[in-house]
Amino acid sequence: MKIATFNINGIKARAEALVDWLREAEPDVVCLQEIKATDEAFPHELFDGLGYTIATHGQKSFNGVAILSRLGLEDVTRGLPGDEGDEQARWIEATVVGKRAVRICGLYLPNGNPAPGPKYDYKLAWMERMRARATALLATEEPFVLAGDYNVIPQDEDAAKPEAWREDALALPESRAAFRRILNLGLTDAFRARVRGPGHYTFWDYQAGAWPRNNGIRIDHLLLSPQAADLLRDAGIDKEIRRREKPSDHVPVWIDLDA
DNA sequence: ATGGTTGGTGTCCAA
Numbered sequence: 001m002k003i004a005t006f007n008i009n010g011i012k013a014r015a016e017a018l019v020d021w022l023r024e025a026e027p028d029v030v031c032l033q034e035i036k037a038t039d040e041a042f043p044h045e046l047f048d049g050l051g052y053t054i055a056t057h058g059q060k061s062f063n064g065v066a067i068l069s070r071l072g073l074e075d076v077t078r079g080l081p082g083d084e085g086d087e088q089a090r091w092i093e094a095t096v097v098g099k100r101a102v103r104i105c106g107l108y109l110p111n112g113n114p115a116p117g118p119k120y121d122y123k124l125a126w127m128e129r130m131r132a133r134a135t136a137l138l139a140t141e142e143p144f145v146l147a148g149d150y151n152v153i154p155q156d157e158d159a160a161k162p163e164a165w166r167e168d169a170l171a172l173p174e175s176r177a178a179f180r181r182i183l184n185l186g187l188t189d190a191f192r193a194r195v196r197g198p199g200h201y202t203f204w205d206y207q208a209g210a211w212p213r214n215n216g217i218r219i220d221h222l223l224l225s226p227q228a229a230d231l232l233r234d235a236g237i238d239k240e241i242r243r244r245e246k247p248s249d250h251v252p253v254w255i256d257l258d259a
Numbered sequence: 260a261t262g263g264t265t266g267g268t269g270t271c272c273a274a
Contacts, residue, residue, distance in 0.1 A: 009265075009266070009274085010265085010266045010267070012266085012267085013265085013266060013267085014266095034266090034274085036266065036267060037267090060267090060268090061266090061267050061268075061269085061272090061273090062267080062272085062273065062274095063273095111273075111274060113273090113274080151274095205263085205274090206263080206264035206265050206274090207262075207263040207264050207265090208262070208263050208264085209263085210263095210264095246265095249264090249265075249274080
């Protein structure tokens with residue numbers, strides 16, 4: 001089962017590029033972030049004939065997540081538990097059944113800038129709610145995947161210029177500690193289980209020639225439950241699509257599970 | 260320190 005995460009930065013602006021990538025990469029499951037569209041505005045018709053079932057949790061203008069699956073979607077739920085007043089569309093779950101059933105959680109973790117401030121407080125509180133949800137899922141002892149844009153640079157080796165991110169919400173010690181608290185529940189960073197060392201990025205800013213300078217950061221992650229980690233066969237980053245016309249500022253990250 | 264770019268349905272905000 002090939003599972004990918006891709007911050008698409010606007011589904012309406014990127015639908016054609018997404019279809020091209022789906023045809024090439026042939027993922028079974030894709031978690032999308034920043035669709036920047038309501039459920040009604042998602043261009044389902046552009047994906048007809050590709051064989052994907054689509055579940056969205058959209059919002060006008062900002063945020064918005066979706067899951068695409070060519071193995072079907074069961075028990076879809078929307079929203080991260082823990083704050084009934086939270087209006088931001090950043091979390092969606094579904095179960096996908098291949099050889100095994102895998103619970104897929106697609107997430108768009110808050111950016112948190114500027115820090116300190118209310119946006120940073122929201123980010124840290126959201127991460128604590130995510131930790132609680134992961135804890136509940138671990139109790140099921142079933143395979144699950146937390147896939148998305150985490151807006152966290154886990155370590156200095158995950159940035160081309162770590163010093164440029166010192167004061168940024170993506171790399172502040174509290175952000176890294178909150179990420180580690182989730183990881184330390186017993187989850188596995190799938191990419192890091194397969195590839196070690198610096199120089200592996202998933203995001204390059206549109207500004208200041210970040211892409212031609214390879215000034216990137218690794219902020220899109222797939223965390224695996226112990227039962228999912230046992231099934232991990234491979235992981236990778238589809239870096240090359242960043243050089244295409246009108247790309248997203250993120251690229252897809254994928255895993256292959258024996259499931 | 261600053262500036263640079265993109266998408267949305269915007270006369271600026273979020274990233």
